[in-house]
Amino acid sequence: MPLRNLSSSSAFGVVSSERIDVAIIGAGVMGAATAYWLKRSDPNLSVAVIERDYSFSQASSTLSASSIRQQFSCPVNIRLSQFGIQFLHAVSEHLSCAGEAIDLGLTEPGYLYLASTDQEPSLRAAWEIQSGHGAEISLLSAPELTRHFPWLNTDGITLGALGLSGEGWFDGPALHQAFLKKALSLGVIKIQGEVKAIHCEGSRPGPRFAKSVSLADGREISCGALVNAAGAWSSRLARDLDIELPIGAARRTVFVLSCPTPLVDCPLLIDTTGFWLRPEGRFLLAGMDPRAEEDDLPLEPDYSELGEAQWAVLAHRIPALEAMRIERAWAGYYEMNHFDHNAVIGPLSGFENFYCIAGFSGHGMQHAPGAGLALAEWILNGAPETIDVRPLGHDRVIRGEPLRELNVIG
Numbered sequence: 374m375p376l377r378n379l380s381s382s383s384a385f386g387v388v389s390s391e392r393i394d395v396a397i398i399g400a401g402v403m404g405a406a407t408a409y410w411l412k413r414s415d416p417n418l419s420v421a422v423i424e425r426d427y428s429f430s431q432a433s434s435t436l437s438a439s440s441i442r443q444q445f446s447c448p449v450n451i452r453l454s455q456f457g458i459q460f461l462h463a464v465s466e467h468l469s470c471a472g473e474a475i476d477l478g479l480t481e482p483g484y485l486y487l488a489s490t491d492q493e494p495s496l497r498a499a500w501e502i503q504s505g506h507g508a509e510i511s512l513l514s515a516p517e518l519t520r521h522f523p524w525l526n527t528d529g530i531t532l533g534a535l536g537l538s539g540e541g542w543f544d545g546p547a548l549h550q551a552f553l554k555k556a557l558s559l560g561v562i563k564i565q566g567e568v569k570a571i572h573c574e575g576s577r578p579g580p581r582f583a584k585s586v587s588l589a590d591g592r593e594i595s596c597g598a599l600v601n602a603a604g605a606w607s608s609r610l611a612r613d614l615d616i617e618l619p620i621g622a623a624r625r626t627v628f629v630l631s632c633p634t635p636l637v638d639c640p641l642l643i644d645t646t647g648f649w650l651r652p653e654g655r656f657l658l659a660g661m662d663p664r665a666e667e668d669d670l671p672l673e674p675d676y677s678e679l680g681e682a683q684w685a686v687l688a689h690r691i692p693a694l695e696a697m698r699i700e701r702a703w704a705g706y707y708e709m710n711h712f713d714h715n716a717v718i719g720p721l722s723g724f725e726n727f728y729c730i731a732g733f734s735g736h737g738m739q740h741a742p743g744a745g746l747a748l749a750e751w752i753l754n755g756a757p758e759t760i761d762v763r764p765l766g767h768d769r770v771i772r773g774e775p776l777r778e779l780n781v782i783g
Protein backbone atom coordinates (compact mmCIF):
# COMPACT_ATOMS: atom_id res chain seq x y z
CA MET A 374 0.00 0.00 0.00
CA PRO A 375 1.51 3.38 -0.94
CA LEU A 376 2.53 5.41 2.06
CA ARG A 377 0.63 8.42 0.77
CA ASN A 378 -2.62 6.41 1.24
CA LEU A 379 -1.94 5.36 4.82
CA SER A 380 -3.52 7.39 7.59
CA SER A 381 -1.01 7.71 10.41
CA SER A 382 -2.90 5.69 12.99
CA SER A 383 -5.53 3.53 11.35
CA ALA A 384 -3.34 0.98 9.65
CA PHE A 385 -1.26 0.09 12.68
CA GLY A 386 -3.19 1.28 15.69
CA VAL A 387 -0.03 2.76 17.20
CA VAL A 388 1.18 6.28 17.40
CA SER A 389 4.12 6.72 19.73
CA SER A 390 6.26 9.76 20.31
CA GLU A 391 9.02 7.95 18.40
CA ARG A 392 6.86 7.11 15.41
CA ILE A 393 8.70 7.54 12.14
CA ASP A 394 6.98 7.52 8.75
CA VAL A 395 9.71 5.43 7.13
CA ALA A 396 12.37 3.66 9.20
CA ILE A 397 15.30 2.25 7.24
CA ILE A 398 17.44 -0.49 8.76
CA GLY A 399 21.03 0.00 7.59
CA ALA A 400 22.66 3.26 6.47
CA GLY A 401 24.98 1.77 3.82
CA VAL A 402 24.68 3.13 0.31
CA MET A 403 21.24 1.50 -0.19
CA GLY A 404 19.74 2.84 3.02
CA ALA A 405 21.30 6.28 2.49
CA ALA A 406 20.18 6.51 -1.16
CA THR A 407 16.62 5.46 -0.27
CA ALA A 408 16.51 8.00 2.58
CA TYR A 409 17.78 10.74 0.26
CA TRP A 410 15.18 10.10 -2.44
CA LEU A 411 12.32 9.76 0.05
CA LYS A 412 13.12 13.03 1.75
CA ARG A 413 13.79 14.81 -1.53
CA SER A 414 10.41 13.66 -2.88
CA ASP A 415 8.47 14.55 0.25
CA PRO A 416 10.17 16.94 2.69
CA ASN A 417 7.30 16.51 5.17
CA LEU A 418 7.92 12.81 5.63
CA SER A 419 9.81 11.73 8.72
CA VAL A 420 12.53 9.33 7.61
CA ALA A 421 15.11 7.67 9.86
CA VAL A 422 18.14 5.52 9.16
CA ILE A 423 18.95 3.03 11.90
CA GLU A 424 22.59 1.89 11.78
CA ARG A 425 24.57 -0.14 14.29
CA ASP A 426 28.03 1.04 13.13
CA TYR A 427 28.47 4.49 11.67
CA SER A 428 32.14 3.74 11.01
CA PHE A 429 30.81 1.23 8.42
CA SER A 430 33.88 -0.89 9.09
CA GLN A 431 32.29 -4.11 7.76
CA ALA A 432 29.80 -2.56 5.35
CA SER A 433 30.08 -3.56 1.70
CA SER A 434 29.77 0.13 0.85
CA THR A 435 33.18 0.75 2.45
CA LEU A 436 34.90 -2.34 1.03
CA SER A 437 33.67 -2.14 -2.54
CA ALA A 438 35.73 -2.09 -5.74
CA SER A 439 33.26 0.61 -6.88
CA SER A 440 33.15 0.02 -10.61
CA ILE A 441 30.30 0.57 -13.04
CA ARG A 442 29.43 -1.31 -16.20
CA GLN A 443 26.65 -1.58 -18.73
CA GLN A 444 27.50 -5.21 -19.57
CA PHE A 445 24.78 -7.10 -17.73
CA SER A 446 22.59 -9.88 -19.06
CA CYS A 447 19.36 -8.61 -17.43
CA PRO A 448 17.79 -5.50 -19.01
CA VAL A 449 16.73 -4.14 -15.61
CA ASN A 450 20.38 -4.10 -14.53
CA ILE A 451 21.41 -2.29 -17.72
CA ARG A 452 18.71 0.31 -17.03
CA LEU A 453 19.93 0.75 -13.44
CA SER A 454 23.50 1.22 -14.71
CA GLN A 455 22.36 3.77 -17.30
CA PHE A 456 20.70 5.74 -14.53
CA GLY A 457 23.77 5.20 -12.34
CA ILE A 458 26.24 6.70 -14.80
CA GLN A 459 23.99 9.71 -15.45
CA PHE A 460 23.71 10.24 -11.73
CA LEU A 461 27.50 10.01 -11.26
CA HIS A 462 28.03 12.60 -14.00
CA ALA A 463 25.65 14.98 -12.21
CA VAL A 464 26.48 13.98 -8.64
CA SER A 465 27.16 17.50 -7.41
CA GLU A 466 23.75 18.68 -8.65
CA HIS A 467 22.11 15.95 -6.60
CA LEU A 468 24.20 15.61 -3.49
CA SER A 469 26.16 18.82 -2.97
CA CYS A 470 25.65 20.39 0.46
CA ALA A 471 26.04 24.19 0.59
CA GLY A 472 27.33 24.33 -2.98
CA GLU A 473 30.40 22.18 -2.30
CA ALA A 474 31.44 20.25 -5.44
CA ILE A 475 31.68 16.45 -5.09
CA ASP A 476 34.58 14.75 -6.80
CA LEU A 477 34.13 11.00 -7.14
CA GLY A 478 37.15 10.57 -9.43
CA LEU A 479 34.94 8.91 -12.05
CA THR A 480 36.98 7.49 -14.90
CA GLU A 481 35.48 5.58 -17.85
CA PRO A 482 37.98 3.32 -19.64
CA GLY A 483 35.38 0.57 -20.08
CA TYR A 484 35.07 -3.06 -19.08
CA LEU A 485 36.66 -5.70 -21.27
CA TYR A 486 35.07 -9.16 -21.12
CA LEU A 487 37.24 -11.84 -22.74
CA ALA A 488 35.82 -15.05 -24.19
CA SER A 489 37.25 -18.38 -25.32
CA THR A 490 35.65 -20.35 -28.15
CA ASP A 491 33.26 -21.99 -25.66
CA GLN A 492 32.34 -18.70 -24.05
CA GLU A 493 31.88 -16.79 -27.29
CA PRO A 494 28.17 -17.65 -27.85
CA SER A 495 27.19 -16.32 -24.41
CA LEU A 496 29.29 -13.17 -24.89
CA ARG A 497 27.54 -12.56 -28.21
CA ALA A 498 24.12 -13.25 -26.67
CA ALA A 499 24.81 -10.77 -23.85
CA TRP A 500 26.01 -8.23 -26.43
CA GLU A 501 22.69 -8.58 -28.31
CA ILE A 502 20.76 -7.80 -25.13
CA GLN A 503 23.04 -4.92 -24.16
CA SER A 504 23.00 -3.34 -27.62
CA GLY A 505 19.24 -3.76 -27.79
CA HIS A 506 18.99 -1.73 -24.60
CA GLY A 507 21.18 1.14 -25.68
CA ALA A 508 24.56 0.08 -24.25
CA GLU A 509 27.55 0.94 -26.43
CA ILE A 510 29.66 -2.20 -26.50
CA SER A 511 32.16 -3.09 -29.19
CA LEU A 512 33.01 -6.70 -30.08
CA LEU A 513 36.73 -7.12 -30.82
CA SER A 514 38.51 -10.03 -32.48
CA ALA A 515 41.80 -11.31 -31.07
CA PRO A 516 43.94 -9.27 -33.53
CA GLU A 517 41.88 -6.15 -32.71
CA LEU A 518 42.43 -6.79 -29.01
CA THR A 519 46.17 -7.01 -29.59
CA ARG A 520 46.11 -3.70 -31.47
CA HIS A 521 44.20 -1.95 -28.65
CA PHE A 522 46.03 -3.59 -25.76
CA PRO A 523 49.54 -4.70 -26.78
CA TRP A 524 50.27 -5.87 -23.21
CA LEU A 525 47.50 -8.52 -23.46
CA ASN A 526 48.23 -12.11 -24.47
CA THR A 527 45.24 -13.26 -26.55
CA ASP A 528 46.20 -16.93 -26.46
CA GLY A 529 42.92 -18.89 -26.13
CA ILE A 530 40.76 -15.81 -26.70
CA THR A 531 38.49 -15.52 -29.69
CA LEU A 532 36.43 -12.46 -28.76
CA GLY A 533 36.34 -9.50 -26.41
CA ALA A 534 33.51 -7.09 -25.51
CA LEU A 535 34.69 -3.58 -24.67
CA GLY A 536 32.35 -0.94 -23.24
CA LEU A 537 32.68 2.32 -25.16
CA SER A 538 30.80 4.54 -22.72
CA GLY A 539 29.39 4.49 -19.21
CA GLU A 540 31.86 1.94 -17.83
CA GLY A 541 34.70 2.50 -15.40
CA TRP A 542 35.19 3.18 -11.70
CA PHE A 543 34.76 5.84 -9.06
CA ASP A 544 35.10 6.50 -5.34
CA GLY A 545 32.22 4.40 -4.00
CA PRO A 546 32.71 5.13 -0.29
CA ALA A 547 32.65 8.85 -1.17
CA LEU A 548 29.34 8.34 -3.00
CA HIS A 549 27.96 6.55 0.04
CA GLN A 550 29.06 9.34 2.39
CA ALA A 551 27.67 11.99 0.03
CA PHE A 552 24.26 10.27 -0.01
CA LEU A 553 24.24 10.06 3.78
CA LYS A 554 25.40 13.63 4.35
CA LYS A 555 22.84 14.98 1.90
CA ALA A 556 20.05 12.86 3.37
CA LEU A 557 20.86 14.13 6.88
CA SER A 558 21.04 17.71 5.63
CA LEU A 559 17.51 17.28 4.24
CA GLY A 560 16.31 16.23 7.70
CA VAL A 561 16.67 12.46 7.72
CA ILE A 562 16.99 11.32 11.34
CA LYS A 563 20.13 9.41 12.28
CA ILE A 564 19.59 6.66 14.85
CA GLN A 565 22.52 4.70 16.25
CA GLY A 566 21.52 1.17 17.24
CA GLU A 567 21.19 -2.42 16.21
CA VAL A 568 17.74 -3.68 15.26
CA LYS A 569 17.13 -6.88 17.21
CA ALA A 570 13.47 -7.53 16.48
CA ILE A 571 10.72 -6.44 14.12
CA HIS A 572 7.18 -6.39 15.44
CA CYS A 573 4.26 -7.02 13.14
CA GLU A 574 0.48 -6.97 13.08
CA GLY A 575 -1.65 -9.42 11.15
CA SER A 576 -0.93 -13.00 10.39
CA ARG A 577 -0.62 -15.16 7.34
CA PRO A 578 -2.29 -15.82 4.95
CA GLY A 579 -3.66 -12.30 5.44
CA PRO A 580 -1.50 -9.22 4.98
CA ARG A 581 1.06 -8.40 7.65
CA PHE A 582 2.18 -4.94 8.74
CA ALA A 583 5.54 -4.01 10.21
CA LYS A 584 4.66 -1.94 13.26
CA SER A 585 7.88 -1.22 15.11
CA VAL A 586 11.45 -2.33 15.70
CA SER A 587 13.28 -3.00 18.95
CA LEU A 588 16.89 -1.95 19.28
CA ALA A 589 19.60 -3.71 21.27
CA ASP A 590 19.52 -0.96 23.92
CA GLY A 591 15.80 -1.53 24.52
CA ARG A 592 14.41 1.41 22.54
CA GLU A 593 11.37 0.72 20.41
CA ILE A 594 10.67 2.72 17.27
CA SER A 595 7.24 2.72 15.66
CA CYS A 596 7.02 3.17 11.93
CA GLY A 597 4.55 3.68 9.10
CA ALA A 598 6.80 1.75 6.73
CA LEU A 599 9.97 -0.23 7.26
CA VAL A 600 12.88 -0.85 4.87
CA ASN A 601 15.36 -3.69 5.12
CA ALA A 602 18.62 -2.22 3.77
CA ALA A 603 20.86 -4.37 5.91
CA GLY A 604 22.99 -5.67 3.03
CA ALA A 605 24.75 -8.96 3.70
CA TRP A 606 22.84 -9.22 7.02
CA SER A 607 19.36 -8.61 5.56
CA SER A 608 18.23 -12.23 5.68
CA ARG A 609 18.84 -12.38 9.44
CA LEU A 610 16.18 -9.72 9.91
CA ALA A 611 13.79 -11.61 7.66
CA ARG A 612 14.36 -15.05 9.21
CA ASP A 613 12.57 -14.29 12.49
CA LEU A 614 9.46 -13.34 10.52
CA ASP A 615 9.64 -16.47 8.41
CA ILE A 616 10.36 -14.50 5.25
CA GLU A 617 12.31 -16.31 2.55
CA LEU A 618 15.23 -14.05 1.62
CA PRO A 619 18.14 -16.08 0.24
CA ILE A 620 20.83 -13.43 0.78
CA GLY A 621 24.13 -14.32 2.44
CA ALA A 622 27.45 -12.71 3.37
CA ALA A 623 29.83 -14.05 0.70
CA ARG A 624 33.42 -13.03 1.39
CA ARG A 625 35.46 -11.63 -1.49
CA THR A 626 39.16 -10.70 -1.40
CA VAL A 627 40.50 -7.72 -3.34
CA PHE A 628 44.27 -7.64 -3.99
CA VAL A 629 46.27 -4.44 -4.46
CA LEU A 630 49.09 -5.15 -6.90
CA SER A 631 52.00 -3.17 -8.25
CA CYS A 632 53.48 -3.84 -11.66
CA PRO A 633 56.69 -2.19 -12.89
CA THR A 634 55.38 -1.99 -16.49
CA PRO A 635 52.38 0.31 -16.96
CA LEU A 636 49.37 -1.30 -18.70
CA VAL A 637 48.46 1.55 -21.00
CA ASP A 638 44.70 2.28 -21.31
CA CYS A 639 43.89 -0.72 -19.15
CA PRO A 640 40.10 -1.21 -18.78
CA LEU A 641 38.45 -3.36 -16.13
CA LEU A 642 39.38 -6.71 -17.56
CA ILE A 643 37.49 -9.93 -16.91
CA ASP A 644 39.46 -12.96 -17.97
CA THR A 645 38.10 -16.24 -19.31
CA THR A 646 39.25 -17.86 -16.06
CA GLY A 647 37.17 -15.49 -13.92
CA PHE A 648 39.85 -13.19 -12.53
CA TRP A 649 39.23 -9.45 -12.86
CA LEU A 650 41.71 -6.61 -12.72
CA ARG A 651 41.68 -2.84 -13.08
CA PRO A 652 44.00 0.11 -12.44
CA GLU A 653 43.68 2.17 -9.24
CA GLY A 654 46.07 5.11 -9.34
CA ARG A 655 49.56 3.65 -9.77
CA PHE A 656 48.39 0.24 -8.54
CA LEU A 657 46.13 -2.48 -9.86
CA LEU A 658 43.16 -4.05 -8.08
CA ALA A 659 42.39 -7.70 -8.77
CA GLY A 660 40.08 -10.44 -7.55
CA MET A 661 39.56 -14.14 -8.29
CA ASP A 662 36.79 -16.64 -7.86
CA PRO A 663 36.85 -17.45 -4.13
CA ARG A 664 38.30 -20.75 -2.91
CA ALA A 665 35.78 -21.05 -0.08
CA GLU A 666 32.09 -20.57 -0.87
CA GLU A 667 30.47 -20.69 2.61
CA ASP A 668 28.72 -17.59 3.92
CA ASP A 669 29.86 -15.61 6.97
CA LEU A 670 33.58 -16.38 6.73
CA PRO A 671 35.68 -14.01 8.86
CA LEU A 672 36.29 -10.70 7.15
CA GLU A 673 39.97 -11.32 6.46
CA PRO A 674 41.57 -11.52 3.03
CA ASP A 675 42.33 -15.01 1.77
CA TYR A 676 45.88 -14.65 0.41
CA SER A 677 45.82 -18.24 -0.82
CA GLU A 678 43.50 -17.08 -3.63
CA LEU A 679 46.57 -15.54 -5.29
CA GLY A 680 48.97 -18.43 -4.84
CA GLU A 681 51.48 -19.69 -7.38
CA ALA A 682 48.94 -21.28 -9.74
CA GLN A 683 46.73 -18.18 -9.90
CA TRP A 684 49.80 -15.95 -10.27
CA ALA A 685 50.70 -17.99 -13.38
CA VAL A 686 47.18 -17.52 -14.75
CA LEU A 687 47.47 -13.73 -14.40
CA ALA A 688 50.98 -13.68 -15.87
CA HIS A 689 49.83 -15.82 -18.79
CA ARG A 690 47.17 -13.29 -19.73
CA ILE A 691 49.31 -10.22 -19.00
CA PRO A 692 53.00 -11.20 -19.20
CA ALA A 693 54.08 -7.95 -17.46
CA LEU A 694 52.42 -9.32 -14.29
CA GLU A 695 55.19 -11.89 -13.97
CA ALA A 696 57.01 -9.10 -12.09
CA MET A 697 54.04 -7.92 -10.00
CA ARG A 698 54.01 -7.54 -6.22
CA ILE A 699 51.12 -8.01 -3.83
CA GLU A 700 51.06 -4.74 -1.85
CA ARG A 701 48.12 -5.63 0.36
CA ALA A 702 44.61 -7.06 0.25
CA TRP A 703 41.23 -6.53 1.88
CA ALA A 704 38.04 -8.53 2.18
CA GLY A 705 34.41 -7.47 2.00
CA TYR A 706 31.07 -9.26 1.87
CA TYR A 707 29.09 -9.47 -1.34
CA GLU A 708 25.44 -9.36 -0.26
CA MET A 709 24.92 -12.44 -2.38
CA ASN A 710 21.47 -13.46 -3.49
CA HIS A 711 22.06 -17.19 -3.83
CA PHE A 712 18.75 -17.60 -5.64
CA ASP A 713 19.67 -15.73 -8.84
CA HIS A 714 22.48 -13.21 -8.18
CA ASN A 715 20.15 -10.26 -8.40
CA ALA A 716 18.82 -7.65 -6.00
CA VAL A 717 15.51 -7.85 -4.19
CA ILE A 718 13.76 -4.49 -4.39
CA GLY A 719 10.22 -3.65 -3.28
CA PRO A 720 7.67 -4.93 -0.78
CA LEU A 721 8.42 -8.22 0.91
CA SER A 722 5.82 -10.77 -0.05
CA GLY A 723 2.83 -10.84 2.32
CA PHE A 724 3.64 -7.42 3.80
CA GLU A 725 1.87 -4.15 3.14
CA ASN A 726 4.58 -1.86 4.46
CA PHE A 727 7.86 -3.79 4.84
CA TYR A 728 10.23 -3.26 1.92
CA CYS A 729 13.59 -4.65 0.90
CA ILE A 730 16.55 -3.23 -0.99
CA ALA A 731 19.31 -5.80 -0.68
CA GLY A 732 21.11 -8.68 -2.34
CA PHE A 733 22.89 -6.84 -5.14
CA SER A 734 25.44 -9.65 -5.35
CA GLY A 735 28.52 -7.50 -5.99
CA HIS A 736 27.04 -4.85 -8.29
CA GLY A 737 25.14 -2.60 -5.90
CA MET A 738 27.34 0.46 -5.65
CA GLN A 739 26.63 1.45 -9.25
CA HIS A 740 22.93 0.64 -8.86
CA ALA A 741 22.33 2.49 -5.59
CA PRO A 742 21.22 5.81 -7.18
CA GLY A 743 18.55 4.14 -9.35
CA ALA A 744 17.54 1.45 -6.88
CA GLY A 745 17.09 4.00 -4.07
CA LEU A 746 14.90 6.16 -6.31
CA ALA A 747 12.83 3.18 -7.47
CA LEU A 748 12.20 2.03 -3.92
CA ALA A 749 11.32 5.56 -2.74
CA GLU A 750 8.74 5.79 -5.54
CA TRP A 751 7.39 2.35 -4.66
CA ILE A 752 6.96 3.34 -1.02
CA LEU A 753 5.40 6.72 -1.76
CA ASN A 754 3.29 5.98 -4.82
CA GLY A 755 2.74 2.23 -4.83
CA ALA A 756 4.97 1.46 -7.84
CA PRO A 757 8.40 2.33 -9.23
CA GLU A 758 8.09 4.95 -11.95
CA THR A 759 11.46 6.17 -13.26
CA ILE A 760 12.97 2.67 -13.60
CA ASP A 761 10.75 -0.37 -13.67
CA VAL A 762 12.50 -2.58 -11.14
CA ARG A 763 9.49 -4.86 -10.67
CA PRO A 764 11.39 -7.80 -12.27
CA LEU A 765 13.56 -7.58 -9.12
CA GLY A 766 10.55 -7.95 -6.83
CA HIS A 767 10.52 -10.42 -3.94
CA ASP A 768 7.58 -12.34 -5.42
CA ARG A 769 9.95 -14.07 -7.88
CA VAL A 770 11.68 -15.72 -4.93
CA ILE A 771 8.37 -16.92 -3.52
CA ARG A 772 7.24 -18.18 -6.95
CA GLY A 773 10.59 -19.94 -7.40
CA GLU A 774 11.22 -18.12 -10.68
CA PRO A 775 14.78 -16.82 -10.71
CA LEU A 776 15.83 -13.86 -12.83
CA ARG A 777 19.42 -14.97 -13.33
CA GLU A 778 22.11 -12.37 -13.87
CA LEU A 779 24.78 -14.19 -15.83
CA ASN A 780 27.44 -11.48 -15.63
CA VAL A 781 28.43 -11.72 -11.98
CA ILE A 782 32.09 -10.97 -11.35
CA GLY A 783 34.08 -12.95 -8.81
Ligand SMILES: Cc1cc2nc3c(=O)[nH]c(=O)nc-3n(C[C@H](O)[C@H](O)[C@H](O)COP(=O)(O)OP(=O)(O)OC[C@H]3O[C@@H](n4cnc5c(N)ncnc54)[C@H](O)[C@@H]3O)c2cc1C
Nearest residue numbers: 399401402403433434437438440568604705736737738739
Ligand atom coordinates in the same frame (compact mmCIF):
# COMPACT_ATOMS: atom_id res chain seq x y z
C1 LIG B 1 34.86 -6.71 -2.45
C2 LIG B 1 33.65 -6.05 -3.05
C3 LIG B 1 33.73 -5.51 -4.33
C4 LIG B 1 32.62 -4.88 -4.87
N1 LIG B 1 32.71 -4.31 -6.11
C5 LIG B 1 31.68 -3.64 -6.63
C6 LIG B 1 31.80 -2.96 -7.87
O1 LIG B 1 32.84 -2.97 -8.49
N2 LIG B 1 30.71 -2.30 -8.34
C7 LIG B 1 29.53 -2.27 -7.67
O2 LIG B 1 28.57 -1.66 -8.16
N3 LIG B 1 29.38 -2.90 -6.48
C8 LIG B 1 30.42 -3.57 -5.95
N4 LIG B 1 30.30 -4.21 -4.76
C9 LIG B 1 28.97 -4.29 -4.14
C10 LIG B 1 28.55 -3.04 -3.43
O3 LIG B 1 29.62 -2.55 -2.66
C11 LIG B 1 27.33 -3.39 -2.57
O4 LIG B 1 26.34 -3.92 -3.43
C12 LIG B 1 26.75 -2.23 -1.82
O5 LIG B 1 27.72 -1.52 -1.13
C13 LIG B 1 25.68 -2.75 -0.86
O6 LIG B 1 25.25 -1.69 -0.05
P1 LIG B 1 24.26 -1.97 1.15
O7 LIG B 1 23.86 -0.65 1.67
O8 LIG B 1 23.20 -2.93 0.73
O9 LIG B 1 25.10 -2.81 2.20
P2 LIG B 1 26.15 -2.29 3.32
O10 LIG B 1 27.02 -1.24 2.78
O11 LIG B 1 26.79 -3.50 3.88
O12 LIG B 1 25.22 -1.63 4.40
C14 LIG B 1 24.37 -2.38 5.24
C15 LIG B 1 24.41 -1.74 6.60
O13 LIG B 1 23.42 -2.35 7.41
C16 LIG B 1 23.89 -2.34 8.74
N5 LIG B 1 23.13 -3.33 9.51
C17 LIG B 1 23.06 -4.65 9.27
N6 LIG B 1 22.23 -5.24 10.16
C18 LIG B 1 21.78 -4.25 10.97
C19 LIG B 1 20.90 -4.23 12.11
N7 LIG B 1 20.31 -5.34 12.55
N8 LIG B 1 20.67 -3.04 12.71
C20 LIG B 1 21.26 -1.89 12.26
N9 LIG B 1 22.11 -1.86 11.21
C21 LIG B 1 22.36 -3.03 10.57
C22 LIG B 1 25.36 -2.69 8.60
O14 LIG B 1 26.10 -2.27 9.72
C23 LIG B 1 25.73 -1.94 7.31
O15 LIG B 1 26.33 -0.68 7.57
C24 LIG B 1 31.40 -4.82 -4.16
C25 LIG B 1 31.34 -5.34 -2.87
C26 LIG B 1 32.44 -5.94 -2.32
C27 LIG B 1 32.36 -6.48 -0.93
